[in-house]
Amino acid sequence: MARIKTAVNVEIGLKPYSTPKDTKFTPLHDGSHSHRLYDGRRHDGLLDLLQDKLKAMKEASRTSKKEGEDDNEILPLLRLESFLMPQPPVLLARHPSSLSGSPPKGENVSLKQLYGTYKEQIGRGSSGVVRVTFRPHSIDHPTGGQLFAVKKFSHREKETTKKYMKRLGAEFCISSSLHHINVIQTLDLMKDDGDGGFCQIMEYCSGGDVYTRVRSLGGDGLSAVEANCYFKQLLRGLEYLHKTGVAHRDIKPDNLLLTRRGCLKIADFGNAECIRLPWEKQVKLTTGLCGSFPYISPEQYTVIEYGKPKSSYYFDARAVDVWAAGVVYMDMRTGKHVWRYAVVDRDAQYEEFVRDMEEYGCWDPIEMLQGAACRQTIYAMLDINWKTRPSVSDILKSDWVSSVHVCAVGESGDSM
Numbered sequence: 001m002a003r004i005k006t007a008v009n010v011e012i013g014l015k016p017y018s019t020p021k022d023t024k025f026t027p028l029h030d031g032s033h034s035h036r037l038y039d040g041r042r043h044d045g046l047l048d049l050l051q052d053k054l055k056a057m058k059e060a061s062r063t064s065k066k067e068g069e070d071d072n073e074i075l076p077l078l079r080l081e082s083f084l085m086p087q088p089p090v091l092l093a094r095h096p097s098s099l100s101g102s103p104p105k106g107e108n109v110s111l112k113q114l115y116g117t118y119k120e121q122i123g124r125g126s127s128g129v130v131r132v133t134f135r136p137h138s139i140d141h142p143t144g145g146q147l148f149a150v151k152k153f154s155h156r157e158k159e160t161t162k163k164y165m166k167r168l169g170a171e172f173c174i175s176s177s178l179h180h181i182n183v184i185q186t187l188d189l190m191k192d193d194g195d196g197g198f199c200q201i202m203e204y205c206s207g208g209d210v211y212t213r214v215r216s217l218g219g220d221g222l223s224a225v226e227a228n229c230y231f232k233q234l235l236r237g238l239e240y241l242h243k244t245g246v247a248h249r250d251i252k253p254d255n256l257l258l259t260r261r262g263c264l265k266i267a268d269f270g271n272a273e274c275i276r277l278p279w280e281k282q283v284k285l286t287t288g289l290c291g292s293f294p295y296i297s298p299e300q301y302t303v304i305e306y307g308k309p310k311s312s313y314y315f316d317a318r319a320v321d322v323w324a325a326g327v328v329y330m331d332m333r334t335g336k337h338v339w340r341y342a343v344v345d346r347d348a349q350y351e352e353f354v355r356d357m358e359e360y361g362c363w364d365p366i367e368m369l370q371g372a373a374c375r376q377t378i379y380a381m382l383d384i385n386w387k388t389r390p391s392v393s394d395i396l397k398s399d400w401v402s403s404v405h406v407c408a409v410g411e412s413g414d415s416m
């Protein structure tokens, strides 16, 4: 894959800083920044968690306090915010029995016993609905309750049970084998207590997804500093996936989850593909069209173009993720889709992009980005020829991305 040329940084175009009324992102005096991405839709679950943590601490303080001391002397000093500090990372476990303190998973252990009761719905996609569950403080979990995200897989129209099982099994096998701070942790796959449909249990991200964050600004797009922080975390997650032999194939803002304090986690492995097994040196090329239209790269549409040679149907799925990440960056900065389809005859915006790139070597929406080095990287990622697109590792090594500041939480990882 191609390397990125170096370029000089010039500040022009889209707003580099966040608007003062936006309380979810704060640039700090020392050049760093902080995120406060708490999503109001998820209020009930968090409230339960706070009350439960409070109860647990009350019990702990009661057992440790000396005679004559009053609970109320200790508790008001504990600010609610401190209860929402990240918990120690949940160990990734294919079987919950290996989760510290969980009861062994026998035949009769229900989803409710292991992961608690359903609270509100937090998302919906083509696979089904995602809800948050709350497992309260108990003898097994003496430090207080925990929230989980539970994705319930529904049957697609005309989908046989065999295909349903294959689909959710594939998603679980790939996602549960991944361990990285920028990739969502998948903990378990089990039957729902009610209708017996299958549910995937994951760590819960309370900051919503990048789509919701971008839309919360009403079409303005994120500031360069905020978008760059998410972008670098996305690239780190993608580099890990590609090195592990996995291509995501559905990178889009809805599948990029955020913790309350701005750690980004790649989610939704429903279209992911194993492109290289651990003992293989070469990745296998892939074919087929999948993902969401605005993020689908041009080479994926070749399969529906008649008369093309069969060899042109195959491409490197890592390059597909690179293209999609480039489109996500444009989405984050402009607050809108740059095109709907990367097909010249179907989309006037994309046609203009291809024509301008051929004629002038540049395109207005990309020219609006801050810094020539940033523009150079985005042009390279949106190379219409997948063979000359840079790899994620090359992008991370580029002058621009290596100079991007990721907040402390994004650097160290965060849960919830």
Ligand SMILES: Nc1ncnc2c1ncn2[C@@H]1O[C@H](COP(=O)(O)OP(=O)(O)OP(=O)(O)O)[C@@H](O)[C@H]1O
Pocket (backbone or CB within 6 Å): 122, 123, 124, 125, 126, 127, 128, 130, 149, 151, 184, 202, 203, 204, 205, 206, 208, 209, 250, 254, 255, 257, 267, 268, 269, 270
């Ligand atoms: N672990 C999580 N924590 C918090 N929210 C989540 C979590 N997982 C998913 N969500 C929310 O639910 C939405 C749908 O989840 P997901 O993308 O996994 O479902 P899907 O049905 O596979 O989606 P798609 O339509 O992209 O195929 C996400 O966009 C996100 O807003």
Ligand SMILES: [Mg+2]
Pocket (backbone or CB within 6 Å): 125, 254, 255, 268
């Ligand atoms: Mg999704």
